[in-house]
Amino acid sequence: MISNTKCECGHQNHIGTVLCEACGKPLIELPDDGQMPAEMRYDGVARRSQKANPSWIDRIWNFFSSVKVAVWLIILTLIGASLGTIYPQEDTFINLDDPAAYYKQNYGNFGVIYHALGLSRTYQSWWFIGLLVMIGTSLVICSLDRVLPLYRALAKQQVRKHLQFLTRQQVVYAGAVPGDQNTWLDGFAKQLKKKRYRIWRDGDALLAEKNRFSRWGPYINHIGLIIFLLAVLGRGIPAWHMDQYISIDDGQTVPIPGTNFFVKNEKFTVEYYTDAELPPTLKGSVRPKMFNTKATLYQCTAACDDPTRDPVLERVKTHDIQVNHPLAYKGLKLYQYDFSEQLRLISVSPVIVNKKTGEQFGPFKLPMRNPALTYQVGPYTLELKDKFMDFGLDEQGRPMTKSRDPNAPAFVFLIKGPDLSAGGEPYIYFPKQNDKVKFGQDVLNRAVADKLDIRVNAMKDVSFSEYTTFLNVRVDKAMPFIWTGAAIFMIGVVIGFYWQHRRIWLRFDGGTLTLGAHTNKNNFGLRNEVAAALNRTGIDVPAKSLDNRRKTH
Amino acid sequence: MRRNKTLQFVILAAVLVIGGYAVFQSLFQTTAVMKAGNKPPEFRLLGLDGTAHDLSEYKGKPLILNFWGTWCPPCRAEMPALQSVYDRWKDKGVQLVGINLSEEKLTVQNFAREVGASFPILLDRNRQTEKKYGLKQYPTTFFIGADGKIQDIMIGGPLSENDIESRIAKLMNAKS
Secondary structure, eight states: OOOOOBOOTTTTOOOOOOOOTOOBBBSSSSSSSSSSSOOGGGOOOOOTTTTOOOOOOHHHHHHHHHHHHHHHHHHHHHHHHHHSSSOOOOGGGGGSSOOHHHHHHHHHHHHHHHHHTTTGGGGHHHHHHHHHHHHHHHHHHHHHHHHHHHHHHHHTSSSOHHHHHHSSSSSEEEEEEEEEHHHHHHEEEHHHHTTTOEEEEEEEEEEEEGGGGGGGGGHHHHHHHHHHHHHHHHHHGGGGEEEEEEEEEEEEEOOOSSSSSEEEEEEEEEEEOGGGGGGGGGGGGGGGEEEEEEEEEEEESTTTTTTTOOEEEEEEEEEETTTTTTTTTTTTTEEEEEEEEEEEEEEEOEEETTTTTTTOOOOOOESSSSOOOOETTTTTEEEEEESBBHHHHHHHHOEEEESSSOOEEEEEEEESSSSSSOOOEEEEOOHHHHHHTTTTTTHHHHTHHHEEEEEOSEEEEEEEEEEEEEEEEEEETTTHHHHHHHHHHHHHHHHHHHOOEEEEEEEEEEEEEEEEESSSOOOOHHHHHHHHHHHHHTTTOOOOGGGGGOOOO | OHHHHHHHHHHHHHHHHHHHHHHHHEEEEEEEETTSSSSSOOOEEETTSSSSSEGGGEEEEEEEEEEEEOOOOOHHHHHHHHHHHHHGGGGGTOOEEEEEOOOOOHHHHHHHHTTTOSSSSEEOOTTHHHHHHOOSSSSSEEOOOOTTTEEEESSSSOOOHHHHHHHHHHHHHHOO
16 A cells, blocks of 8 residues: 655655654544644654665664564563573682582572573573674664654744644643733743743744753663673683683782783781670670781883793782772782682791701701702802692602692702711701691601701791682673763753653634644643743633643543 | 554563573573583683693694693603604694692602693682682693684593593594
């Protein structure tokens, strides 16, 4: 069916136009008495996509241009997002070795199904991201399709509208005016101006309008949403997003994987609540009040990728990392995540005692990690022959290390010096006193134990790590865009919600005034404004009676 | 109307590119855990021989990558089996490289000497390579084909000579 889109005023409208773009006459004849208020959405203009013969590209465009489709997309996304909240998501665990087993163990058969359907990774799934992409597309196309025609329609409004256009508005008044028609019109315009309306006149027709900018609110809001969505998708770019955990002993420096930064835990401190500070029910329990990692961030400047040399580090920043106070540098953020109490030696500075003469030599500094291979202490030469981080014996009774951490360090030296054989004599040294007793250092060293002793004289010669701190390393380059998007979104919401676009049209036909007024929200306010202006110009009419929708008699 | 067409086209193309990238990312998200068919992550590590070695220098021939530590009893136990397989295959184009799990050179050297392991051993630092390979258990042994793709992963140990031999046979079959 080819419908005639030419209006009686002579204006040629686009297909899909509801109200004539020029005079506002309804183009679609309503079946009943014509009392129904007019369809004023987008000022009755056709959406861009409404075309006579759509091509395939138009068809895709039209699909996304539909608000109905947009609503369905949003509903589907909401349902999808809610599915992801039934059980914890995989990415909320730090070390989930076997997710399938975890879901089975904790949630039974439903857990198995949940994991098998990929719902344990809902927000990273192709269909969820696909829905987000489609919502984004819909946002762009819906907005463009409506905002441009609406802009054009509002930019070139005709002052004199068709009578039917006025009587079909939601706020309508018809009747005679007191006194001279033109004097009354001047007075009425003045009243509206006081209310900050802009006035256009065309002979005895008048158009008053205010707060047109409120119409742009939803579109500004959509721009914000699009930025927000793009930023969320941007997290998929590898360099934009990082979330990992590292553990560092006091005094230890570790690289941050995937960056050329290193971080050193200078000192971790924890403060606990005293019993006096705790409520009665918690008295006697250990409650941390504050934990703090004094951390230094280093940047590698040379030999970063050369395993034959130590990397050259340059200090960047030192910061006290506390909960909610991360160390931040160029988008890299280190958050305090956890800690564990673990007494580990960092280094000792022992002396060598010649048991015969009682002479002391040293001290010499012996670090637990990466010690030097030879030490010259007084007349003694110590050659490091073997080293164990966590001393123990294997099944065959051979010495081995039980872990990679310095929990029970042991050093095997070949010592040369006074009273020792020329080729040197082996000596095993346990820096920790309890290991020395536990593993029988003196028994292992046999005769040498009678000739010399390696010992630490005072606590000041021992440096140890009390705690291991756990830091969460994050990079989220999308955040500034998310905030920008959210701010623009909010601005759009405020513009759209707190102001209303109000328009009043009026015309005289044979001395009778017809007034129609339209707003996109708060009809009540508009009726009051119109009624007040009418009252002040001598037409006594209650605001309620202007409501066209309630005129049933 | 001409301008409208271009605009439509530009917007739909942008959607296709951005959306396509996002969906593609989500479909092919690589987790740290390696699977057969994956390409092993690059590394550059110091060898016991004192020089740096890249994964790329082992390209073109089947490679067995064994992650081990002196503190891990099954790792210790499978060393002799690895060494004897290495002796048998080193001249027939099979490479075997041990990657030590971030221990000190001295400790590693002593242990290798003690068990008579003469195959090349590289030293991981700060657990970086181990993390890249997504290790969960020790030892873990990767069997990498001449095409540079992982063919088999053996998690845990100790491996017997037979375990290793049967996988080498597969590697050699794939090659010819």
